[in-house]
Structures are given as structure tokens and as C-alpha cells.
Amino acid sequence: MAGTAPPEWETVIGLETHVQLRTVSKMFCGCSTAFGAPPNTNVCPVCLGLPGALPLANGLALQLAVRAALALGCTVHPRSVFARKNYFYPDLPKGYQISQFEQPLSTDGSLSYLSPDRGIATTTIQRLHVEEDAGKSLHDRFPRQTAIDLNRCGVPLIEIVTGPDFRSPQEARAYLLTLKQLLEYAGVSDCDMEKGSLRVDANVSVRRVGEAVLGTKTEVKNINSFAYVEKALTVERDRQIAVLEAGGKVEQQTLLYDAKTNAVRLQRAKEESHDYRYFPDPDLPPLELREEFIAEQQALLPELPAKKRERFVEKYALSVTDAAVLTADRAVADYYEAVVHAGSGADAKAAANWVMTEVLADAKDHGDGLRVQPGALANLIGLVRGGTLSHQAAKRVFSEVAEHGGEPRNVAEALGLIQVADTGVVTGWVSEVLAEHPTEVARYKSGETKLMPFFIGQVMKVSRGKADPKLAQRVLEEKLVA
Amino acid sequence: MTDPSEALASAKATADRLVKAKRFNACLTPVRELRKALVTQAQATHPSGVLYGMPVAVKDNICTLEFTTTCGSKILEGYRSPYEATAVAKLKAAGALIAGKTNCDEFAMGSSTEHSAYGRVLHPFDKTRVPGGSSGGSAALVAAGAVPAALGSETGGSVRQPASLCGVVGIKPTYGRVSRWGLVAFGSSLDQIGVLGRSVHDAARVLSVISGRDPKDSTCEDRDPLRLPNVPESLQGFVIGIPKEYFSADLDPAVRRACDRAVRLLKELGAAVREVALPHTAYAVPTYYILAPAEASSNLARYDGARYGPRFDGSADVRALYRTTRGEGFGSEVRRRILLGTYVLSSGYYDAYYRKAQQMRALIAQDFRNAFDRGVDLLFTPTTPTPAFKAGEKVDDPVAMYLSDIFTVTANLAGLPAISIPIGRIKGLPIGGQFIGQAFLEDEMLEAAYALERVVPATEEA
Numbered sequence: 015m016a017g018t019a020p021p022e023w024e025t026v027i028g029l030e031t032h033v034q035l036r037t038v039s040k041m042f043c044g045c046s047t048a049f050g051a052p053p054n055t056n057v058c059p060v061c062l063g064l065p066g067a068l069p070l071a072n073g074l075a076l077q078l079a080v081r082a083a084l085a086l087g088c089t090v091h092p093r094s095v096f097a098r099k100n101y102f103y104p105d106l107p108k109g110y111q112i113s114q115f116e117q118p119l120s121t122d123g124s125l126s127y128l129s130p131d132r133g134i135a136t137t138t139i140q141r142l143h144v145e146e147d148a149g150k151s152l153h154d155r156f157p158r159q160t161a162i163d164l165n166r167c168g169v170p171l172i173e174i175v176t177g178p179d180f181r182s183p184q185e186a187r188a189y190l191l192t193l194k195q196l197l198e199y200a201g202v203s204d205c206d207m208e209k210g211s212l213r214v215d216a217n218v219s220v221r222r223v224g225e226a227v228l229g230t231k232t233e234v235k236n237i238n239s240f241a242y243v244e245k246a247l248t249v250e251r252d253r254q255i256a257v258l259e260a261g262g263k264v265e266q267q268t269l270l271y272d273a274k275t276n277a278v279r280l281q282r283a284k285e286e287s288h289d290y291r292y293f294p295d296p297d298l299p300p301l302e303l304r305e306e307f308i309a310e311q312q313a314l315l316p317e318l319p320a321k322k323r324e325r326f327v328e329k330y331a332l333s334v335t336d337a338a339v340l341t342a343d344r345a346v347a348d349y350y351e352a353v354v355h356a357g358s359g360a361d362a363k364a365a366a367n368w369v370m371t372e373v374l375a376d377a378k379d380h381g382d383g384l385r386v387q388p389g390a391l392a393n394l395i396g397l398v399r400g401g402t403l404s405h406q407a408a409k410r411v412f413s414e415v416a417e418h419g420g421e422p423r424n425v426a427e428a429l430g431l432i433q434v435a436d437t438g439v440v441t442g443w444v445s446e447v448l449a450e451h452p453t454e455v456a457r458y459k460s461g462e463t464k465l466m467p468f469f470i471g472q473v474m475k476v477s478r479g480k481a482d483p484k485l486a487q488r489v490l491e492e493k494l495v496a
Numbered sequence: 497m498t499d500p501s502e503a504l505a506s507a508k509a510t511a512d513r514l515v516k517a518k519r520f521n522a523c524l525t526p527v528r529e530l531r532k533a534l535v536t537q538a539q540a541t542h543p544s545g546v547l548y549g550m551p552v553a554v555k556d557n558i559c560t561l562e563f564t565t566t567c568g569s570k571i572l573e574g575y576r577s578p579y580e581a582t583a584v585a586k587l588k589a590a591g592a593l594i595a596g597k598t599n600c601d602e603f604a605m606g607s608s609t610e611h612s613a614y615g616r617v618l619h620p621f622d623k624t625r626v627p628g629g630s631s632g633g634s635a636a637l638v639a640a641g642a643v644p645a646a647l648g649s650e651t652g653g654s655v656r657q658p659a660s661l662c663g664v665v666g667i668k669p670t671y672g673r674v675s676r677w678g679l680v681a682f683g684s685s686l687d688q689i690g691v692l693g694r695s696v697h698d699a700a701r702v703l704s705v706i707s708g709r710d711p712k713d714s715t716c717e718d719r720d721p722l723r724l725p726n727v728p729e730s731l732q733g734f735v736i737g738i739p740k741e742y743f744s745a746d747l748d749p750a751v752r753r754a755c756d757r758a759v760r761l762l763k764e765l766g767a768a769v770r771e772v773a774l775p776h777t778a779y780a781v782p783t784y785y786i787l788a789p790a791e792a793s794s795n796l797a798r799y800d801g802a803r804y805g806p807r808f809d810g811s812a813d814v815r816a817l818y819r820t821t822r823g824e825g826f827g828s829e830v831r832r833r834i835l836l837g838t839y840v841l842s843s844g845y846y847d848a849y850y851r852k853a854q855q856m857r858a859l860i861a862q863d864f865r866n867a868f869d870r871g872v873d874l875l876f877t878p879t880t881p882t883p884a885f886k887a888g889e890k891v892d893d894p895v896a897m898y899l900s901d902i903f904t905v906t907a908n909l910a911g912l913p914a915i916s917i918p919i920g921r922i923k924g925l926p927i928g929g930q931f932i933g934q935a936f937l938e939d940e941m942l943e944a945a946y947a948l949e950r951v952v953p954a955t956e957e958a
Contacts, residue, residue, distance in 0.1 A: 059767035063798045064677040065572065066559045066581060068713050098794050100841070102818055109797020160814070162802070291841035293850060296715055296791055303950050 027180035027239030041170035042069030056312035061168035075170035088123030112147035127192035128362040138177035185246035246271035330362035345432035352388035407431040503549035507538035510551040521637040525596035545591025553646035559678035568612035571825030581678020583706040613694030628658030635662040653904025656691035656916035660879035663926025671911035674719040683788035732766035737872035741777035754920040754958030786853035793837030843899030879916040883925035920958035
């Protein structure tokens with residue numbers, strides 16, 4: 015089916031996102047959170063759930079969680095409670111997960127994002143709470159046996175729950191990308207879906223347009239990459255519409271998305287749903303956060319993407335689109351501002367063009383590294399503006415500096431790219447070009463003035479990019495009129 | 497004791513006494529292993545510690561490196577902890593010798609030490625009777641004179657109740673006074689390691705060593721270790737409250753006589769005695785039997801045969817593994833409490849049971865605060881409603897068994913310190929009296945206990 019739902023149907027989606035906090039150690043013990051360690055090496059009595067071991071909350075994780083909550087405009091509660099979520103699974107060594115339930119860390123936030131359907135849209139963030147991750151069951155490691163790796167067990171997570179606010183899979187994806195950007199900015203998480211540090215579960219329902227009551231929802235799990243978010247949700251939306259159009263009923267159930275077949279399959283029906291028997295964890299006192307602590311976390315938040323975008327538009331007179339490109343990544347935004355402010359300062363608009371084209375292209379080809387120092391780029395832009403380098407030549411200098419370093423002026427000189435603004439020399443190149451193209455000269459003279467760029471191009475070619483194009487044009491005009 | 501040869505002699509003598517006490521089935525550590533471990537420890541320990549050379553037995557639900565930690569359960573048969581409890585580490589640092597692991601009700605659930613997978617513990621005075629529980633092994637070993645002190649644990653009276661029944665001293669400290677790190681959890685919000693000793697002083701000095709802050713336990717208070725008070729000349733200035741709910745009309749007359757005698761002695765020591773009301777006392781046992789099983793149902797979820805302990809099924813199906821391991825590995829009382837706890841936490845029942853019980857717990861704690869706010873320093877009550885009962889008498893009647901904790905569960909629910917000391921005999925069987933103190937004022941409680949201990953005819957019929 016196509017990317018959009020039939021017009022008489024409305025899709026309603028809410029997302030629960032689990033994000034790994036950027037800490038060195040686990041949520042309730044000192045074990046490392048490093049990704050990719052040999053199985054069951056980052057473990058201790060606490061995260062193994064050995065008899066008699068007790069959890070101790072990780073202070074840094076709490077700081078990061080509070081920062082995430084504040085970045086999402088949530089109310090951070092001065093008192094929240096850790097709760098046990100009880101269920102049996104071999105990769106859950108204690109038989110319960112420490113999470114938060116009745117009294118979460120924070121509630122009532124919101125996040126604005128650019129909806130492909132509706133422009134700027136805002137979703138409510140119902141709650142953001144802290145919890146620990148479970149281990150990993152590996153079903154394909156040994157034949158007919160399940161292997162358990164408990165390295166992930168106890169890794170600190172926040173769970174971010176939105177309201178049922180998205181009206182299409184595309185919106186859900188747009189929100190997720192905005193959320194990822196925000197949390198990366200806030201330094202809360204690396205949000206790497208491939209490493210499992212950002213995971214999404216979705217609640218999906220459909221209803222006929224105009225209906226006030228929400229349809230029966232299903233929960234879709236196992237959406238493992240951004241690319242699958244839209245696919246999985248589209249598949250489920252279309253399945254529900256097909257069921258309802260055939261006169262059937264949507265069953266409340268939990269589904270797993272299978273990327274290989276691009277289909278959902280039943281994990282468990284409603285009757286099989288767990289009763290998690292939440293209750294306050296008696297091993298951990300209620301989490302009391304002082305007002306000053308919360309204020310401190312607020313102060314530690316950097317400027318967030320939306321704010322930065324607005325400021326770039328205002329301060330650097332950029333278009334909203336350009337500002338969005340430049341602020342998409344915090345490192346790029348910082349780089350851009352460094353270029354603008356380096357030395358005597360580069361022209362904001364020119365700097366923006368350079369960063370959006372050459373710098374980002376180079377970064378993409380070289381593993382996201384911003385290889386040319388901001389000061390060097392500012393100098394390079396200065397050389398173009400001062401007429402010392404043509405834009406064409408400057409691009410060559412950029413590549414050279416990116417590859418081997420060096421000061422742009424020296425590199426340009428070494429490459430013989432310094433623009434020649436000597437009328438005598440330029441006149442020489444112009445004469446050479448005119449002599450080589452008598453036909454075009456004749457056509458120009460009979461009124462085909464649109465050939466001027468051709469002549470300038472030829473002069474640049476003959477001069478190997480060194481001729482000052484403005485001077486060349488002036489000399490050409492003089493000669494061709496004469 | 498400051499001489500290494502004395503420590504070695506003490507170790508050997510302790511081993512001999514433990515061999516003699518073997519018939520009570522109070523010690524789970526095999527004798528040969530125990531003798532070897534005691535000698536090794538005596539040779540290794542440094543003579544500077546305040547408990548240098550003192551043998552202390554440890555209840556089997558407290559993790560030790562030297563011995564297995566089975567919690568009296570088949571599900572942890574042969575389990576050896578890779579780390580030790582903070583209380584045990586502190587004992588060793590003070591020069592004490594860990595004198596083996598004591599038998600107990602499975603996962604500390606019981607009041608008679610009949611619910612152990614390793615057989616029941618016999619009362620040292622009468623082998624047809626129970627020593628109380630769940631720290632019955634620790635109480636019996638102290639009563640038999642095998643060790644001067646032993647660690648026990650309390651969730652609802654499991655140190656004081658066997659202390660009362662065996663005629664020894666039992667202290668339950670304030671919740672948060674002693675680290676729970678390494679104490680295998682039963683009802684985490686109630687659990688505390690406690691001490692059984694042949695005298696107030698023996699129990700108190702062990703408590704002093706194991707108390708104090710521990711960064712590994714978030715529920716352990718950031719306080720210095722308990723400082724031992726001096727034995728007071730009198731109890732002049734003490735106001736001791738007698739809660740009338742603990743002396744109802746149906747109280748065993750002999751127990752009442754023993755308590756009355758103790759109260760008379762307290763007055764003679766100069767204490768002012770006055771009646772107080774703790775109106776929510778009647779709800780303590782039902783409240784306890786909702787909250788403790790609720791926490792236990794979660795705390796015991798980890799014993800599933802997947803990672804440690806024996807597996808009772810070779811099936812590849814994980815559900816079958818859980819079912820058989822937990823079905824066969826746990827005894828009937830543990831299974832009963834897991835079911836009870838699972839029920840009261842289930843959605844639809846949580847508000848009716850768990851939440852209500854939490855509210856009642858707060859009211860019970862408030863009762864005590866009200867009494868203390870009215871100028872009462874300590875409360876004095878019987879520790880148990882009866883002396884040691886017959887083995888088998890209550891094992892098939894859980895409610896009757898639960899009611900033997902009627903005077904002790906309140907201190908656990910309120911998180912308060914309490915001590916039981918022997919105050920007399922009833923037909924030859926010991927009976928204890930209990931002081932309940934204010935939070936973290938163990939020193940005052942110990943002063944009163946010291947004073948009463950000196951004058952009470954603990955071995956005479958009441």
C-alpha cells in the first residue's frame with residue numbers, strides 16, 4: 015500500500031522511547047556500560063541479582079535524566095519513587111526491573127517537530143522516568159539453546175512516553191529524529207539505534223475521520239532502526255484498516271515487527287499480558303531532588319536546537335532552511351559559529367554556504383570529521399572576498415587543506431592559484447582566447463552577448479583559474495567592443 | 497584476649513563445643529570444615545580488634561566467603577557467595593571468628609525453625625520443643641553455650657522471638673542501623689540483621705561492631721557505629737511505658753506474672769512506669785502478613801535455576817524450568833508466602849491489600865511516635881505470648897504460627913530498635929521480656945536492659 019492512509023481513515027500513534035543515558039557505569043552498580051564487551055564480563059553481584067546484593071543509584075545518570083526532562087520541558091518532581099516491575103525472564107536476573115511507576119521523575123513536557131503533513135506540530139510528553147535495562151537473550155548462538163548476556167543488564171535508561179499525538183508514521187519518524195537531535199544536543203545520550211541506545215515501541219490505532227473515540231490500539235515492538243519506524247507503523251496501520259474495512263475488529267495485542275518480511279507478528283494477546291505487580295522498591299529510598307539541583311541541571315543544558323535555529327536566523331540573517339541545516343548537529347553549529355567569529359570574522363552568509371556545501375560534503379566522505387580548522391576556513395573565505403582567490407580555486411585549496419593541512423594562503427600560493435589582477439597579464443590571456451575562437455567573436459559582435467560567460471570560462475581555463483574573473487570580463491568587454 | 501595462642505585455643509574450644517551442640521541441628525556447617533575454618537581464621541586475624549578471638553556464628557541467610565549460604569533452602573543448596581555481607585566483614589575486621597552458619601527457617605520465613613530444608617532445630621532444653629525462629633539455630637547455639645553470640649536476622653521478630661524461647665538476649669536494631677548488604681532479602685523494608693547473645697553485653701558489643709554507615713546499602717543510615725553505654729546504677733529519670741494492648745485479658749497468666757515481676761524491678765530501679773495506648777496494635781500481624789509476603793514474592797523471584805543454585809528440570813522449556821525449580825526448590829511455607837504476596841500485589845487487589853497495609857503501617861508507626869512524644873522513653877512488653885511450644889504443634893496451622901510474632905512485628909513495622917532479655921522461667925522453659933526503644937536510641941534501650949538483666953531472676957519460675 016502507498017505511504018498514506020485512505021482519506022476516510024485517521025491514524026493515531028503514541029511512542030514510548032527508551033534512551034540509554036551517557037554514563038560510564040550502570041544505573042545501580044559500578045559495572046561498565048561499554049558496548050561490545052565479551053558476554054557476561056561487565057557484571058557484578060548487583061547486576062547479576064545475586065542473593066543479598068543491593069542497588070545504589072548512579073548520580074550521573076540521575077543528572078542526565080533530569081537534563082533530558084528539562085530539555086523536553088517536563089516538570090521535574092522534587093520527589094519520585096523507584097518501583098519494581100515484576101516479571102520472569104531469563105535475561106532479567108532479579109525477576110524484576112527497577113523502574114518508576116506511580117511517581118515518575120518528571121511529567122507534562124512537550125516537543126515541537128516539523129511534520130511532513132502539518133508543518134510545525136507539537137506532541138505532549140506524558141512522562142519521562144528512569145529505569146534499568148535488562149540483559150540480552152541470544153537465540154541463535156547455540157543450537158536449540160538460549161544464551162544469556164547480562165552485560166546490558168542494569169544499563170541506565172530513560173523512558174519517554176508521548177501522548178497519542180501522531181497522525182501518520184511519517185510524523186512519528188519526524189518526532190523521533192527531533193527527539194534524537196535534542197537528546198544528542200543535551201549530551202544525554204548518543205542515541206545510537208544500531209547499538210540499542212535508542213529503542214522505540216509504538217501504540218497504533220486507527221479510526222474513521224471525525225470519530226472522537228480512539229480505536230483499539232496495538233503495541234508494536236522491535237523497531238530497531240529509524241528506517242523501520244515508518245515501515246513498521248505503515249504495515250500495522252494498513253493491517254488495522256484492512257481488518258476494519260473487512261468488518262472485523264482490531265484485537266488489543268502486542269506485535270513484533272519483522273524487518274526481513276516487513277510484517278508484524280503476534281507476540282502476545284491481551285489475555286496473556288503481564289501483570290507487572292508494580293510496587294515501590296524497598297531497597298531504594300524515594301528520590302528527593304533539591305530545587306538547586308534541578309536549577310543546576312537546567313544551567314548545564316546547552317542552547318537547544320530550536321533556540322539555536324531561531325538565533326541563527328536572527329543573528330546571521332540566514333534563511334530558516336539554512337539555519338536548520340546548520341543546527342541539525344551541535345558540532346556543525348559550533349563549527350559554523352567558530353568560522354564566523356574566527357580572526358577578523360567571515361561573512362555569515364558566505365560561511366553558511368561554505369559549511370553547508372564543502373564542509374558537510376567533506377565530513378560525509380570522511381566519517382563526520384570536520385577536518386579544516388574554523389580559522390583556516392575563515393581565512394579562505396577572506397581570500398575569496400578580497401579577490402585573491404576565485405571561488406573555483408578556493409574549493410581546490412579547501413580540499414588540499416582538508417587533506418594535508420596548512421594555511422590557505424600558503425597552500426594557494428604553492429598550488430599557484432593566487433588570482434591575477436594585473437591588467438597586462440589578464441589582457442594577454444584574453445587576447446589568446448579571442449584569437450583561438452574567431453567564430454564566437456564574430457557571433458558576439460553580431461549581438462550574441464550571452465556568449466560572455468563562455469569567454470570568461472575560457473580565460474579561467476587558459477589562466478588555470480588564476481585570472482580575476484571580474485577583471486577578465488572588463489577586459490573582454492573592452493576588446494570585443496573595439 | 498590479645499594473644500594469638502589464646503585465639504587459637506578459643507577456636508579449638510569453640511569447635512569442640514559446636515561438636516557437642518551438633519545434636520540440636522543448629523549449625524549447618526559440617527564439623528570438619530568448621531574446625532578447619534576456625535583455626536585458619538584464628539591464625540589470620542590480627543590481635544588488635546575489639547572482638548579478637550570471639551567466635552560468632554552467622555545465620556545462613558547472611559553471605560559469607562568461608563561457608564555456603566543456603567538460607568535453609570534446597571533452592572540454594574551448595575551456593576557459595578562470591579562476596580560477604582558488610583556485617584560479616586566488620587566482624588572479621590574486629591577480630592571475631594566466623595563460627596559456621598546456623599540453621600533457620602527457609603528464607604527466614606517461620607517462627608519455629610521447623611521450615612528448614614535441612615531439618616528442624618531442637619530446643620536445647622527440651623528436644624520435643626522448637627527453639628523459635630526464624631533465627632532458631634543462632635538462638636539454640638547461644639543457649640547451648642556453644643558460642644557467646646550469633647548473628648540472626650529479623651523481619652518480624654526472628655531474633656527476639658527465639659531469644660525469648662531459648663532464654664538468651666536478642667537485639668533487633670533500628671532499621672538502617674546495620675547494613676543489609678549481603679543479608680539475603682526477605683521483606684527488604686523490614687529486614688535487619690540482629691544479634692543473639694548470652695548476655696546484653698555480648699549481644700551489644702557485637703551489634704556495636706556491625707553497626708554504622710555502608711555506602712553499599714542506600715537504606716543504611718549515614719551514622720557512626722553504635723557506642724556502648726555504661727551499665728547504669730539505677731534507672732532514675734527513665735519513663736517506661738506499658739502498652740495495654742500487649743497485656744490483654746487472654747495473655748498467658750504465667751507470662752503476665754513474669755512481666756509484672758520485671759515491671760516491679762524496673763520501678764525499684766527508679767524508673768517511672770506508666771500505661772500507654774498503641775491503638776493500632778491489633779492490625780500489626782495482618783499488616784505484616786501482607787507487606788512481608790508482598791516484598792518476598794518479588795525478592796525471591798531471582799531463584800529460578802537459570803543462573804545459580806540447582807535446577808530441578810532438564811527441560812528446554814523455560815517455563816517448565818521455572819515451575820519445577822521453584823516448585824521443588826522452595827518449601828511449602830515459602831511457596832505459601834510467595835503466592836500470598838503475588839496476590840496482594842496483583843492489579844485489582846493492590847489497593848485493597850498492599851496500599852491499605854502501607855497506610856496501616858504508617859498508623860502503627862504513629863502510635864509509637866505519639867507514645868514517645870508524651871514523654872515515654874521506652875516501652876516494656878512480653879516478647880512472646882508463650883514459652884517454647886511443641887514441635888509440630890503449629891506447623892500445619894499457619895495463622896497460629898503467625899500469632900507467635902504478635903508482640904514483635906510492631907517494632908519491625910515501625911522500624912524501631914527492640915531487645916528481648918530473659919525474665920524468668922515457666923515450667924522450666926525460658927520467657928523473655930522486651931524493651932522497644934526510639935529510633936537510633938539503642939543506647940537508652942541497652943541501659944535499661946543492662947539494669948534489668950542484673951536484677952531479674954531469669955532462671956527462676958515466674
